[in-house]
Amino acid sequence: MDAERWWPPFVEVAALLWIVLFVVDVAISFDLLVVSESLAATVRGVLQWLLVVFLLDLALLYRWSDSGPREFVRSNWFLVLTVVPWFRPFRLLRIGRSVRALRLLTGSRRIGSFLNKVRRKCHSLWRRLRG
Template structure:
């Protein structure tokens, strides 16, 4: 099937967009980012619609598998857990290529610098939230 080829990369892109919107939503909630009410509603609405893609992903994976419901759940419990979008980055841990690509990216001067800045911002935000 053609959909079996393009669907997984599409869902991974949707996951990255969802994570970015989730970060924006958290920043809006903690008033780190101030936006209009309409933009806030748009972000939350987009998060809800993107969640539907994750549910469809699970449905498609079940249909494409040749197992019954019990066998599918037993053999894909980790995959089912990653339907919840904030667990989705853990799916990348299963893929050796992604880990190798991340190592290559962090070795790059520009990307490594960017990741260090992001890490620093996350660390300072965490300290601010903790205090």
């Protein structure tokens, strides 16, 4: 299937996005970052939608596997655990897949440009937070 090829890199990028937005949300909640209420609501909304992506990821991985529910959970307990967003960063320990996903995405001019903008914005936010 074609989806089985492009879905994992998409989920890895979604995990990276979730981590960035989670840090931004924490910074907003502790008043380390001052943004408009609408932007804060957008960040929280995107975090909720990313949770749906992670649940869909688990469902698709189960569907693509040849095992029953018990066997799937028993052999993929770590994967099931990482659906919970707070455990999501542990999935990035498989850094090789993440790097390949980023290389694939940065190959596209549009996405590469977007990622460069995100990188610059994060860098400027970091400089502002450091004082």
